[in-house]
Amino acid sequence: xxxxxxxxxxxxxxxxxxxxxxxxxxxxxxxxxxxxxxxxxxxxxxxxxxxxxxxxxxxxxxxxxxxxxxxxxxxxxxxxxxxxxxxxxxxxxxxxxxxxxxxxxxxxxxxxxxxxxxxxxxx
Numbered sequence: 081x082x083x084x085x086x087x088x089x090x091x092x093x094x095x096x097x098x099x100x101x102x103x104x105x106x107x108x109x110x111x112x113x114x115x116x117x118x119x120x121x122x123x124x125x126x127x128x129x130x131x132x133x134x135x136x137x138x139x140x141x142x143x144x145x146x147x148x149x150x151x152x153x154x155x156x157x158x159x160x161x162x163x164x165x166x167x168x169x170x171x172x173x174x175x176x177x178x179x180x181x182x183x184x185x186x187x188x189x190x191x192x193x194x195x196x197x198x199x200x201x202x203x
Contacts, residue, residue, distance in 0.1 A: 097132065105138035 083089055093112060100106045110132035111121055118126045134142070139153045146163050155161060 093130070097130075100132075100138070104135055105141060107133045107135050109133070 083092070097106070097110055097112065101108050101110060110130070111118070112130040113128070115126075115128045118129055118131070122131065134156075136153055139156045140149070142163075143149050143151055143153070143156065146165075148161070148163075151161070
């Protein structure tokens with residue numbers, strides 16, 4: 081989405097993130113906030129921003145939307161799979177994966193959903 085100057089991004093962000101979590105498309109443990117808050121959670125390399133993880137259901141929906149519903153969800157991050165859209169999406173430079181300072185263990189149900197070939201399945 082591209083926001084206009086008249087829109088309050090924090091109001092929209094709250095609505096979007098809590099809605100996605102309510103529908104089960106992202107994990108409930110998402111975080112967003114100012115730089116100090118995010119650095120406290122994720123370390124000095126993180127600034128103001130948003131951190132979330134897609135749920136298994138969210139990944140499945142994404143795969144189906146791109147016509148790749150036959151793939152296992154563990155393949156979602158495979159670099160050899162291309163997700164091509166005719167819609168131009170502008171993102172803010174600097175998006176990257178981050179990890180909490182105290183990483184929580186991967187639960188058995190998450191390991192099962194990811195499949196035996198996932199790097200997290202050996203955790």
